[in-house]
Amino acid sequence: SGKEKWPRGEEKIWKECSRHLDEDVQSITKSVVNHVQTSLARQAYNIDDLGAYQAAALSVRDNLLVNWNDTQLHYTRKAPKRAYYLSLEFLMGRTLDNALLNLGLKSQYKDGIKELGFSLEDILEQERDAALGNGGLGRLAACYLDSSASQDLPLWGYGLRYKYGIFQQLISPEGNQLEAPDPWLDNQNPWELPRLDVTYDVRFYGHAERIGETGRATWSGGQEVLAVAYDVMIPGCGTKNTNNLRLWESKPKRGFDLNSFNAGNYEGAVESSNSAAAITSVLYPNDHTTFGKELRLKQQYFWTAASLADILRRFKNLGKPISEFPDFVAIQLNDTHPTLAIPELMRILVDEEELRWDKAWEIVTNTFFFTNHTVLPEALEKWPVPLLEHLLPRRVPERHLQIIYDINMQFLQAVEKKFPGDRDRLARMSIIEEGVPKQVRMANLACIGDRKVNGVAELHSELVRTTIMKDFVEFYGVSKFANVTNGITPRRWLDQCNPELSTLISKTLGIDKTVWLKDLTKLEGLLAHTEDKKFRDEWAAIKQRNKERLAHHVQTTLGLTVNTHAMFDVQIKRLHEYKRQTLNILGVIHRYLTLKAMTPEERKKTNPRVVFFAGKAAPAYYIAKLTIRLIVNVARVINDDPDTKNYLSLYFLPDYSVSLAEVLIPASDISQHISTAGTEASGTSNMKFCLNGGLLLGTVDGANIEIAEEVGESNVFFFGHLTPAVEDLRYQHLYHPVPVEEKSPALANVLNQVSAGLFGDGGVYEPLLNTIRQSDYYLITDDFDSYISALNMVDEAYLDKDEWVKKSIRTTAKMGKFSSDRAIMDYAQEYWNIEQTPVPSS
Numbered sequence: 116s117g118k119e120k121w122p123r124g125e126e127k128i129w130k131e132c133s134r135h136l137d138e139d140v141q142s143i144t145k146s147v148v149n150h151v152q153t154s155l156a157r158q159a160y161n162i163d164d165l166g167a168y169q170a171a172a173l174s175v176r177d178n179l180l181v182n183w184n185d186t187q188l189h190y191t192r193k194a195p196k197r198a199y200y201l202s203l204e205f206l207m208g209r210t211l212d213n214a215l216l217n218l219g220l221k222s223q224y225k226d227g228i229k230e231l232g233f234s235l236e237d238i239l240e241q242e243r244d245a246a247l248g249n250g251g252l253g254r255l256a257a258c259y260l261d262s263s264a265s266q267d268l269p270l271w272g273y274g275l276r277y278k279y280g281i282f283q284q285l286i287s288p289e290g291n292q293l294e295a296p297d298p299w300l301d302n303q304n305p306w307e308l309p310r311l312d313v314t315y316d317v318r319f320y321g322h323a324e325r326i327g328e329t330g331r332a333t334w335s336g337g338q339e340v341l342a343v344a345y346d347v348m349i350p351g352c353g354t355k356n357t358n359n360l361r362l363w364e365s366k367p368k369r370g371f372d373l374n375s376f377n378a379g380n381y382e383g384a385v386e387s388s389n390s391a392a393a394i395t396s397v398l399y400p401n402d403h404t405t406f407g408k409e410l411r412l413k414q415q416y417f418w419t420a421a422s423l424a425d426i427l428r429r430f431k432n433l434g435k436p437i438s439e440f441p442d443f444v445a446i447q448l449n450d451t452h453p454t455l456a457i458p459e460l461m462r463i464l465v466d467e468e469e470l471r472w473d474k475a476w477e478i479v480t481n482t483f484f485f486t487n488h489t490v491l492p493e494a495l496e497k498w499p500v501p502l503l504e505h506l507l508p509r510r511v512p513e514r515h516l517q518i519i520y521d522i523n524m525q526f527l528q529a530v531e532k533k534f535p536g537d538r539d540r541l542a543r544m545s546i547i548e549e550g551v552p553k554q555v556r557m558a559n560l561a562c563i564g565d566r567k568v569n570g571v572a573e574l575h576s577e578l579v580r581t582t583i584m585k586d587f588v589e590f591y592g593v594s595k596f597a598n599v600t601n602g603i604t605p606r607r608w609l610d611q612c613n614p615e616l617s618t619l620i621s622k623t624l625g626i627d628k629t630v631w632l633k634d635l636t637k638l639e640g641l642l643a644h645t646e647d648k649k650f651r652d653e654w655a656a657i658k659q660r661n662k663e664r665l666a667h668h669v670q671t672t673l674g675l676t677v678n679t680h681a682m683f684d685v686q687i688k689r690l691h692e693y694k695r696q697t698l699n700i701l702g703v704i705h706r707y708l709t710l711k712a713m714t715p716e717e718r719k720k721t722n723p724r725v726v727f728f729a730g731k732a733a734p735a736y737y738i739a740k741l742t743i744r745l746i747v748n749v750a751r752v753i754n755d756d757p758d759t760k761n762y763l764s765l766y767f768l769p770d771y772s773v774s775l776a777e778v779l780i781p782a783s784d785i786s787q788h789i790s791t792a793g794t795e796a797s798g799t800s801n802m803k804f805c806l807n808g809g810l811l812l813g814t815v816d817g818a819n820i821e822i823a824e825e826v827g828e829s830n831v832f833f834f835g836h837l838t839p840a841v842e843d844l845r846y847q848h849l850y851h852p853v854p855v856e857e858k859s860p861a862l863a864n865v866l867n868q869v870s871a872g873l874f875g876d877g878g879v880y881e882p883l884l885n886t887i888r889q890s891d892y893y894l895i896t897d898d899f900d901s902y903i904s905a906l907n908m909v910d911e912a913y914l915d916k917d918e919w920v921k922k923s924i925r926t927t928a929k930m931g932k933f934s935s936d937r938a939i940m941d942y943a944q945e946y947w948n949i950e951q952t953p954v955p956s957s
């Protein structure tokens with residue numbers, strides 16, 4: 116009731132009873148057993164690994180909660196400017212190990228769990244990945260959350276709580292990818308806090324009517340959906356700060372339709388509640404294509420409307436005038452997916468706050484920042500105007516589409532003023548693309564409504580400025596278009612996935628790990644030890660044990676034995692033509708044919724190699740799926756060939772995930788990042804491999820370039836044509852095609868062997884091979900020979916083991932720049948203007 120008063124009771128008693136971190140082994144075991152008995156309602160001394168995992172997770176969660184509450188209270192009291200990271204994807208992976216490391220409690224839990232008769236390693240394996248993302252974009256968001264907490268930044272993430280994450284990948288006996296659902300929430304999820312009291316109404320469809328001459332409108336009909344908040348705690352490393360990731364779940368506003376129910380129409384009664392729940396039921400598994408599906412647009416509006424309402428409510432609690440909104444709020448749009456936040460904030464400011472258009476626009480354009488992650492044209496989002504018209508509430512006169520039209524009109528007037536009579540320019544820059552149907556270009560809207568646009572690596576940002584945003588650079592000036600090179604969190608991608616290397620590094624640098632984990636440039640100190648033989652031997656021994664750990668994983672999951680004395684060569688990422696897994700597999704076939712043609716004595720002089728692939732293909736991406744099939748079938752043939760199997764073998768590891776990456780990356784000697792120049796915006800796994808002392812074989816693309824700048828070109832293996840050549844080569848393919856036989860006889864031979872059925876029914880692969888023989892948009896034929904020579908150079912370099920280990924150490928030592936802490940601090944200082952707000956330790 117309104118008369119209730121709090122706080123109640125005596126502060127002293129509350130303070131005395133309040134919970135503190137469990138830091139000693141005894142209180143840890145107690146708390147785990149307590150959770151077995153109470154939260155899990157199980158008999159103590161009678162649980163399996165899964166039960167032990169759940170109890171341990173709940174006990175760690177208690178610790179996180181204390182920090183999380185203190186952090187949120189501290190932010191509320193201090194009221195600093197806050198940043199919000201809006202992303203449709205957060206590819207978090209597992210939480211328990213990461214939480215233990217960030218809290219600094221891993222060794223205590225290890226001991227406590229052991230006392231209870233379990234092994235921490237085993238129970239960690241019980242956790243399912245939170246796989247709410249497709250690939251790099253979603254994983255980047257997860258790394259940024261970790262860095263924001265570790266750097267004490269007042270930042271929250273906002274996303275969707277999909278019931279099903281990225282599909283599970285199965286491989287059929289023929290080698291085809293099959294998809295199965297990922298019901299990751301089937302076991303209860305200890306890492307989320309349902310906030311059933313934090314809800315917002317979101318309306319779709321419906322009609323609006325003016326209220327007399329007021330200019331406002333009432334709106335009725337349509338579908339009302341409830342957004343319910345689930346909070347995920349994000350612990351920082353070596354700090355109390357624990358940030359928040361708020362994920363929205365959709366629920367029907369009113370259980371079911373009582374009229375239909377009473378009329379005996381039970382299916383009809385629950386129809387609308389099912390369609391409400393459908394909004395957050397599944398993550399779209401497409402990477403780099405847009406489909407214009409209504410449900411996807413619904414997801415985007417549902418999520419941006421709920422997030423903005425929540426941000427606005429928090430701002431209003433400060434009691435500041437609305438004009439100060441951008442002094443307290445910065446919102447980062449992760450790609451164009453949340454762009455509807457721009458017209459939505461305009462709607463709130465104009466319609467509900469009753470601000471004048473210009474004033475509202477000034478607030479909007481000082482609040483939002485936009486990151487672009489690709490220049491591939493097929494990935495740029497466009498939404499058909501009729502779909503938007505149909506879906507969004509028609510509030511007259513400020514409904515979203517009207518707002519978009521108004522934004523566009525004002526913008527085009529300004530363009531016309533600056534470039535009079537340039538109609539082509541107006542057509543290119545318009546938010547609306549003419550055609551049937553008309554489409555809304557989300558990147559144009561995001562650019563116009565934002566304060567800054569950034570790309571994710573130097574080359575990519577330059578391509579943004581000179582290609583997709585060229586007209587906008589000419590209009591706004593270049594300073595609106597910046598670069599923030601991506602980064603990765605060294606907590607997960609070194610300390611967690613490679614604990615032995617982490618220990619060796621701390622020992623060698625003579626500093627506590629939290630120091631270098633939070634200032635990664637400290638790794639440079641390793642350079643002074645490259646000439647120390649003992650150190651190099653330890654370094655190499657750790658790599659060897661990581662290779663054995665991977666081999667063990669392959670043995671237990673696939674039943675296959677891996678030769679751990681061979682060089683481990685890894686390419687793991689989404690399957691896509693631009694990433695050129697095809698180039699890699701054709702290179703493997705070439706190597707196989709070359710080995711077959713050798714005498715046994717000659718073979719013995721070669722460098723044995725094991726090639727690993729992993730990655731998912733979008734379910735409707737036929738060519739990518741065919742590439743998987745080819746890899747699987749090539750593996751079958753060559754792994755079984757007694758002539759060559761000691762020198763070359765190949766594995767496709769199914770169901771790639773964050774957790775699988777954590778086993779693969781530390782085990783790699785060389786990894787491949789071989790996209791056609793100018794197509795991979797940044798890449799982030801390249802950074803992860805190098806941080807773990809794996810060398811890089813790649814094209815001059817994305818962040819490969821900056822990695823080479825840091826570690827020195829002599830420590831990376833580059834090949835292939837450069838970005839400026841790509842357009843000309845494509846032109847040549849179209850107008851002056853040269854047959855593959857002439858361009859690369861070696862490649863022609865490989866293609867012919869595949870067609871001839873060396874790896875099973877050759878006909879099956881024709882559509883894939885034809886993409887190369889015909890237009891070859893991704894320049895496989897142009898880069899093949901240079902790729903093969905690069906592979907040979909890798910072999911040669913590997914023969915000198917000592918020198919290889921030195922390269923490996925130098926590579927790790929120079930990776931400081933690629934910490935996501937550097938990237939997030941760059942955003943915080945140069946864009947959002949937010950400050951570090953550490954929570955005092957008691």
Ligand code: F58
Binds near residue numbers: 250404
């Ligand atoms: C990736 N994009 C880039 N998109 O391809 C990669 O170069 C970059 O390192 C990374 O972002 C982080 O900046 C990417 O992963 C997606 O997965 C989208 C999912 C939704 C549909 C469009 C693609």
